[in-house]
Amino acid sequence: MARLGNFDELVATGSTLLVDFQQGLEFLQRPRIDETLDLVKNIIRGNETKRVKSYVEVGCLNADDGREVHTCQLGLCDHLSKGKNVLNELECLLEDVNGAMRTAMGNLPDFQDDSFADRLNEEACNGDKEEFTSSHPKRNEVTDYAVAMGVNYSMVKQDYMMQERIVSALNLKSSSGELESYCLMWSLRLFINNEIMDYAWKLIP
Numbered sequence: 001m002a003r004l005g006n007f008d009e010l011v012a013t014g015s016t017l018l019v020d021f022q023q024g025l026e027f028l029q030r031p032r033i034d035e036t037l038d039l040v041k042n043i044i045r046g047n048e049t050k051r052v053k054s055y056v057e058v059g060c061l062n063a064d065d066g067r068e069v070h071t072c073q074l075g076l077c078d079h080l081s082k083g084k085n086v087l088n089e090l091e092c093l094l095e096d097v098n099g100a101m102r103t104a105m106g107n108l109p110d111f112q113d114d115s116f117a118d119r120l121n122e123e124a125c126n127g128d129k130e131e132f133t134s135s136h137p138k139r140n141e142v143t144d145y146a147v148a149m150g151v152n153y154s155m156v157k158q159d160y161m162m163q164e165r166i167v168s169a170l171n172l173k174s175s176s177g178e179l180e181s182y183c184l185m186w187s188l189r190l191f192i193n194n195e196i197m198d199y200a201w202k203l204i205p
Helices: 002-028 036-047 048-059 063-105 114-126 129-132 143-169 177-190 194-202
Strands: none
Touching: 002 063, 002 143, 002 177, 063 143, 143 177, 143 194
16 A cells, blocks of 8 residues: 555656646647737837847747756656556565465465456445444455455556556647646546545555
8 A cells, every 4th residue: 555655646746747748848839929910020120139030930939948848758757667666566565465365265366357346346335334434444354455455456557557658649749639638537547446445545454
């Protein structure tokens, strides 16, 4: 659960970087100054210097504008690297738990199986109200911990894969609509079931 907390922090940082990338790219993609307008022509002619002329010719952009977008992109790549490390740690922990349980209890089904996810989701959403409002659930069976670990790992893995695809799709030609959708999907965390996460936290004695 501590590693899940670390992943949540990374997701929040990545979300900020993605929003900054969106804003920076939209700034780069803003329309050029319409030099055909009489007012604009008069203003530029009345205050024309070599610097102003060069600035207008390049679309009123400077090196810092593009550098900010590039920095955000590098930050998102770093986010993926750190997220992958957390995911690998979770996978190793899950393998250790599954191995220990198989040794102690014999052959067990895969705790990442969809049927286990459905069962845990049903218990988390429809379980006894008194049980879920208390500080800890009444049923702390050994398998509950393994099932919770497996399902949480599966959710985080899907969340990470979504983020990986979003970062891979980013480029200087990404449209405003695309970026808005990416930011929304990232912040909503569509693959994370908060009720299951809360249930897993309540399993901790």
